[in-house]
Amino acid sequence: MHGKKITAAVVAGLLGLGLAACGQGAGSTSTQKPADGGRGPLTFASGKFEAEATQKIVDTWNAAHPNEKVTSVLLPESADEQRRKLIQNAQTKSDAFDVLLIDAVWTGEFAANRWADELTGPRFDVAGFLPPSVETGKYRGKLYAMPLFTGTGLLYYREDLVKQPPKTWDEMKKICAEVLPKQKGMSCYGGQFDKYEGLTVNFAEAVNSAGGQFPEVSSESAKQAARFLADGFTSGMIPKEAVTYKEEEGRVAFQEGKLLFYRNWAYMYEAANKTDGSSKVAGKFDVAPIPGLNGPGAGTLGGNNLALSAFSKHKETAKDFIAFVTSAEQEKAFALINSTPMARASLYEDPELIKKYPYLPALKEGILAAKPRPSAVKYGDVTAAIQESAYAIVSGTKPVDQALAEMQSALGPLLK
Amino acid sequence: MIRTRQNLLGWGMVSPTLVVLALVVFYPLVAAMRESFYTSGQTLDADGFVVEGERFAGAANYAGVLGERFLNATFNTTLFTVVTVAMEVVLGVAMALVMHRAFRGRAFLRASILVPWAVPTAVSGLMWKWIFQADGVANAILGTQILWTADGVWAKLAVIVADVWKTSPFVGLLVLAGLQIIPAEVYEAARVDGASAWQRFWRITLPLVKPALLVAVLFRLMDALRVFDLPYVLIGPRKASVETLSGLIWDEATRVHYGPASAYGTALFVYIAVIAFVFVKLLGADLLSDVRARKKESRDAAA
Structure with a gap:
């Protein structure tokens, strides 16, 4: 009997432990200055994908601040795991991390739970940043995370087959009707339609590109956006396997020449241009801002920002470090090593960087037109509700009107 | 006097175990049950900050237990458990019989049958995901265009296939251990008495291997009822x-x-406990069955 009791207890127990930790509700954060003036060494919870560039910046800082050295700790690769790790730390009030790299959509949750401190003062001047990316760092109008990375969806298209990239969905369909009959095994358009965060991104992009707006998803524009996706799947404009696509599955399909148009983030530009034989379309594609219903579309904003942990013991140093990392000089040094798009506007005009990343002008245009995902303290619930109905729309299991009505009633109380 | 002292000594010696059990088993269990009656962090104050602290919620958290989503999850869990455990028992016994035979290359065969069990579940999930993707091996071999990893009935099948592939060797291994302690004389006697191969399997092998098999099934039931990683990685x-x-x-x-x-x-815990209890009561899976019982059985069977 013991064996399985333990087994079962562990299931319940793992939960229990996590809960016990968070159960002891937080007291108010202490505001008084510690004896060391809030200065001292720091730990920076950073991303794996940008590890090399981050380390370079950290090394530069450490060389200039021998008494306030920063250690970079890499968070897990998947966004869900990153969030879980940061939340666990916050719930135990751990000072293990001082500066946090948080996803653009977590700002509300971290601010409202008092896990991150508001960033005020001249160190956090956001004038030089792309305005949409600054918005992602704000909660109720106050800045809680300093913009660092940004980005939005780009339309990758086959330059060898398409003369002029489409500005609207109808133009895109027209180009497909001309080009596809001569291409074997090629579909018109692809995006990320598996049931995960990418679906929220793609669905929000369609709604915003049709002139709709969250949370009013039963509006006529939102319906047209949903029909663009639903009809796309039934007519074969979007291949039916796209319902299993995340970024990488679709990238592979595009690289194999199975897609004429594909929506993805900027990171794919480098990968699809590799000339080691992994990509059949190297040198044969270009990028453009995504199309919309009646004109250029509005992409969904991605990105990561820097937040100050409310439980840090060295907040003054941490604020200096955040300002340092997001300075124009360091963001450029970062961009020269890593292709993740940065939030500073000046970098999109920098000739050296444009030479390295030819897509920057198109990306800037996209970011300026882009819209953030609905901001909410319980973003997890919001995105789950969007995915639930959007997945029914793309997989054709529910009529568009019904799915949107359900999404509307689920989002209503969450986004009020 | 001596007796009391011995008693005290005895308690003293088991107490570390009891403390560890209390900490590892009972505390988390009780903490989770307590938490299930509370709610926290669900409301915002006027300035947009989460209201801190927790408040008693009565049975409100249990409302979802009657909801569509929980019932659907219960159905899926039960379905996976019944189907995969049944298939694994059949395949596992077959594997054990093959592994038990003496022939050249037996060691190699045993090792290769155990490979799936040695692969971490998350890794095997990724591997099967690759097999089941839209332009993957499964569709190529079957000549189909099924979207296995999209939500739907095919996804159920994909999970069942991957789970059976992975855990049949586990059942096989435990059954093999059971087979190895059946004395050869028993079979000899049966053969002398003119029993066919089928009779020998049905009347001797199966009854004698039953204790080991029941342990294997019980472990698999417990495992299957709390399955998480495979559907998560393979389908999402x-x-x-x-x-x-x-x-x-x-x-x-x-x-x-x-x-x-x-x-x-808590509901899942109760469900698993009930299944385990019923299993033990109904099938008499005497987990503490010792050598005595086994010797007796083998004597009976031989007689």
């Missing part, structure tokens, strides 16, 4: 066709709904 979270109870609990906990997560966790 929050897909109704493969969402299991553990998957549902994980999802609620990730979205910081600790109250409902604990309530579902």
Whole structure:
């Protein structure tokens, strides 16, 4: 009997432990200055994908601040795991991390739970940043995370087959009707339609590109956006396997020449241009801002920002470090090593960087037109509700009107 | 006097074990059950900050237990458990019989049968995902264009196939251990008496291997009822066709709904405990069956 009791207890127990930790509700954060003036060494919870560039910046800082050295700790690769790790730390009030790299959509949750401190003062001047990316760092109008990375969806298209990239969905369909009959095994358009965060991104992009707006998803524009996706799947404009696509599955399909148009983030530009034989379309594609219903579309904003942990013991140093990392000089040094798009506007005009990343002008245009995902303290619930109905729309299991009505009633109380 | 002292000594010596058990087993269990009656972090104050502290919620967190999503997850969990355990028992016994035979290359065969069990579940999930993707091996071999990893009935099948592939060797291994202690004389005697191969399997092998087999089935039941990783990696979270109870609990906990997560966790615990109890009562799976019982059985069977 013991064996399985333990087994079962562990299931319940793992939960229990996590809960016990968070159960002891937080007291108010202490505001008084510690004896060391809030200065001292720091730990920076950073991303794996940008590890090399981050380390370079950290090394530069450490060389200039021998008494306030920063250690970079890499968070897990998947966004869900990153969030879980940061939340666990916050719930135990751990000072293990001082500066946090948080996803653009977590700002509300971290601010409202008092896990991150508001960033005020001249160190956090956001004038030089792309305005949409600054918005992602704000909660109720106050800045809680300093913009660092940004980005939005780009339309990758086959330059060898398409003369002029489409500005609207109808133009895109027209180009497909001309080009596809001569291409074997090629579909018109692809995006990320598996049931995960990418679906929220793609669905929000369609709604915003049709002139709709969250949370009013039963509006006529939102319906047209949903029909663009639903009809796309039934007519074969979007291949039916796209319902299993995340970024990488679709990238592979595009690289194999199975897609004429594909929506993805900027990171794919480098990968699809590799000339080691992994990509059949190297040198044969270009990028453009995504199309919309009646004109250029509005992409969904991605990105990561820097937040100050409310439980840090060295907040003054941490604020200096955040300002340092997001300075124009360091963001450029970062961009020269890593292709993740940065939030500073000046970098999109920098000739050296444009030479390295030819897509920057198109990306800037996209970011300026882009819209953030609905901001909410319980973003997890919001995105789950969007995915639930959007997945029914793309997989054709529910009529568009019904799915949107359900999404509307689920989002209503969450986004009020 | 001596007796009391010995008693005290005895308690003294087992107490570390009891303390560890209390800490590792009972504390988390009680903490989770307590949490299932509380709610926290679900309301905002006027300035947009989360209201701190927790408040008693009564049975509100358990409301979802009657909801469509929980019932669907219960159905999926039960279906996966029944189907996979049944298939694994059949395949596992077959594997054990093959592994038990003496022939050249037996060691190699044993090792290769055990490979799936040695692969971490998350890794095997990724591997099967690659097999089952739209332009993957499965569709190429079958000549089909099924979207196995999309939400739907095919996803159920994909999970079952991957799970059976992975855990049949486990059943095989335990059954093999059971086979190895059946004395050869028993078979000899049966052969002398003119029993056919089928009779020998049905009347001797199966009854004698039963204790080991029941342990294997019980372990697999416990495992299958709390399956999480395979559907999560292979198909993805929050897909109704493969969402299991553990998957549902994980999802609620990730979205910081600790109250409902604990309530579902408690419900799953009760479910598993009931199944285990019924299994032990009905099939008399005497987990502490010792050599005595086994010797007696083998004597009976031989007689």
